[in-house]
Every structure is written in structure tokens, then in C-alpha cells.
Amino acid sequence: MELDETDRAILRILQADARTPFSEIARRIDMSSATVHDRVGRLEDAGVIEGYHAKVDPRKVGYGTSALVGLRVEQGREENALERLREIDGVTEVHLTTGEWDVMLRVYAEDTDALRDLMFDEVAEMEGFARSQTMVILGTDFEDPSLPV
Amino acid sequence: MELDETDRAILRILQADARTPFSEIARRIDMSSATVHDRVGRLEDAGVIEGYHAKVDPRKVGYGTSALVGLRVEQGREENALERLREIDGVTEVHLTTGEWDVMLRVYAEDTDALRDLMFDEVAEMEGFARSQTMVILGTDFEDPSLPV
DNA sequence: GTTGAAAAAATATTGAG
DNA sequence: CTCAATATTTTTTCAAC
Numbered sequence: 126m127e128l129d130e131t132d133r134a135i136l137r138i139l140q141a142d143a144r145t146p147f148s149e150i151a152r153r154i155d156m157s158s159a160t161v162h163d164r165v166g167r168l169e170d171a172g173v174i175e176g177y178h179a180k181v182d183p184r185k186v187g188y189g190t191s192a193l194v195g196l197r198v199e200q201g202r203e204e205n206a207l208e209r210l211r212e213i214d215g216v217t218e219v220h221l222t223t224g225e226w227d228v229m230l231r232v233y234a235e236d237t238d239a240l241r242d243l244m245f246d247e248v249a250e251m252e253g254f255a256r257s258q259t260m261v262i263l264g265t266d267f268e269d270p271s272l273p274v
Numbered sequence: 275m276e277l278d279e280t281d282r283a284i285l286r287i288l289q290a291d292a293r294t295p296f297s298e299i300a301r302r303i304d305m306s307s308a309t310v311h312d313r314v315g316r317l318e319d320a321g322v323i324e325g326y327h328a329k330v331d332p333r334k335v336g337y338g339t340s341a342l343v344g345l346r347v348e349q350g351r352e353e354n355a356l357e358r359l360r361e362i363d364g365v366t367e368v369h370l371t372t373g374e375w376d377v378m379l380r381v382y383a384e385d386t387d388a389l390r391d392l393m394f395d396e397v398a399e400m401e402g403f404a405r406s407q408t409m410v411i412l413g414t415d416f417e418d419p420s421l422p423v
Numbered sequence: 424g425t426t427g428a429a430a431a432a433a434t435a436t437t438g439a440g
Numbered sequence: 441c442t443c444a445a446t447a448t449t450t451t452t453t454c455a456a457c
Binding site for chain 1: 275277288290292293320324327329336337341342356363365368371372377408419422
């Protein structure tokens with residue numbers, strides 16, 4: 126799908142605030158809301174917009190700790206490991222990467238104790254687990270889910 | 275702010291789909307939409323809900339490559355470096371971490387050439403830069419922005 | 424592709440239990 | 441805190457350019 130500047134403007138607005146009324150988007154980009162409605166529908170159908178999600182403050186719902194975890198997995202056991210990782214509560218991202226680690230995880234836990242339990246009892250016990258390194262996130266300086274479009 | 279099971283149910287729904295009409299949320303949790311409206315407003319005011327964002331498929335808007343980058347920063351230069359990183363186009367996350375790296379970045383780039391340029395011309399040229407390691411994301415097995423609440 | 428206008432649906436507000 | 445009823449606004453549809 127080819128995106129023109131109007132599509133990009135709509136994407137910028139919806140990335141910043143997914144609940145902006147079409148009528149206001151229309152006003153800002155100087156088109157009718159029927160057009161905005163039409164375009165958003167096409168962006169959704171084309172898979173450019175994958176979804177709309179409320180961003181919840183992890184601390185406010187009991188997740189005091191977050192970490193990035195590098196994982197080494199035994200050769201040939203990757204499939205099994207990935208399947209297991211997906212199911213662990215608090216694991217929100219599983220990426221296959223080049224470099225020192227085969228897999229990088231993003232995990233959330235209540236506190237450092239809970240993170241330790243998650244790592245020792247769930248991740249390290251997993252079939253095919255070789256070794257891991259946990260990078261505890263001490264603070265997040267910047268996190269904007271918006272891609273520049 | 276204290277969250278009860280009703281609040282959590284609303285959060286689960288809005289994390290999965292931020293544009294679910296209040297009327298449907300109300301139907302699903304068996305309450306009136308006025309109550310849902312009231313609760314969502316309080317969750318927003320309390321900062322539990324930080325915002326609503328459209329999730330855009332990076333590939334569909336020209337970002338073929340993504341990476342996690344570990345950074346070492348010279349002591350005392352952290353502030354300056356963080357400020358600079360925030361401004362680089364394509365950098366969507368900047369975390370301070372324990373372990374091998376001081377800072378972990380999430381970056382998006384058009385392709386590996388653009389990633390190289392971003393790393394060599396922007397990141398490595400930054401004041402206070404010591405060294406870095408780029409973990410190119412070959413694939414994302416799982417990525418769900420929803421926190422279990 | 425875009426539009427204005429009508430119809431349908433949703434959200435915001437109010438007042439009371 | 442919750443609700444029903446009302447007022448307001450938005451979404452959706454559609455004939456027409």
C-alpha cells in the first residue's frame with residue numbers, strides 16, 4: 126500500500142492519541158470526516174494500523190520492576206523455548222537477535238524478588254535454556270511508541 | 275489509587291483495543307456505560323492509563339530493520355548523552371540498565387544501511403559515547419503491549 | 424477520492440438513589 | 441459507586457460530484 130502525506134498525517138495523530146475523534150482529525154488535516162473515516166478504514170484493512178492500545182503505567186498496576194533479558198538457547202531447541210517464553214506472565218516481548226544473545230526478552234515483575242523467581246523458576250528451568258543475562262531497567266529516560274512517519 | 279476487579283477488567287479491554295465503545299465494555303463487564311465512563315475518567319486522571327496509541331506496522335511505513343543497542347557512556351556524561359539520544363529519529367526507547375551496558379536503546383531504521391548510518395553518524399559521534407553493541411532483531415516472536423492486570 | 428447531509432450509534436452529563 | 445434518562449457529539453452511510 127502506498128501512503129501519501131494525508132495518510133501519514135492521520136497516522137501521526139492516531140499514534141499520539143488513538144481516540145482523537147475523526148471530526149478533529151478532519152479539522153486538523155483540512156478534510157471531511159468522511160474522508161478520514163475512509164482512510165482510516167483502508168489503513169486498518171491494509172494492516173498499516175495493527176490496533177489501538179491503552180498504555181498503562183506499569184507502576185500503577187503493581188509492576189515495580191522491568192528488565193531486558195538476553196538468552197542463549199541450545200541449538201535445535203529454539204522452537205520449544207520460544208513457545209514456552211510466550212506463556213510466561215510478565216514477558217511482553219520476545220525477539221530473535223544477532224550478537225551475543227539468541228533471544229532478547231522484555232519482562233515486567235512486581236519487584237526484584239518476583240523477577241528473581243521469574244528468572245530462576247520459569248526462564249532458567251525452560252527446556253533448551255543455556256544461559257541468560259538480566260539487564261534490570263533502573264529508569265526509562267524516553268519511551269514513545271510512535272514511529273516517525 | 276486502589277484498583278478493584280472492575281477497573282482491572284476495563285484495563286484489560288482497553289489494552290487489547292483502545293477503541294472499544296464504552297457501551298460494549300459495559301455490556302461485557304455487566305455495568306452501565308455511565309459507570310464505565312466514570313471509571314475510565316478516573317483511571318486517566320490517576321495516571322493509570324497514560325494514553326491511547328495506534329500501533330503501526332513498522333514494515334508498512336518503511337522501517338525494515340529494528341535493533342536493540344547496548345551503550346557504554348563515559349562517566350559524568352550521561353545527561354548529555356541521554357538528551358542527544360532522545361532526539362535521534364528512529365530511537366523509540368532509552369533505558370538505563372544494570373549489567374554490561376549503561377543504556378539500552380530500541381531503534382528502527384529503513385534498512386541495515388540506514389541502521390549503520392544511524393549508529394556510526396549519530397550514536398557513535400555523540401558526546402560521551404564510549405562503545406556500543408548492536409543486536410539486530412531478526413524477528414519478533416511475540417510482542418503484546420498489554421500488561422497482565 | 425472527496426464531499427455534505429442524514430441516520431445510527433456512541434459519549435458526556437445530569438440528577439437521584 | 442451506580443444508574444437511567446437526556447443532551448451532545450461522533451461515527452457511519454450514501455447519493456452526488
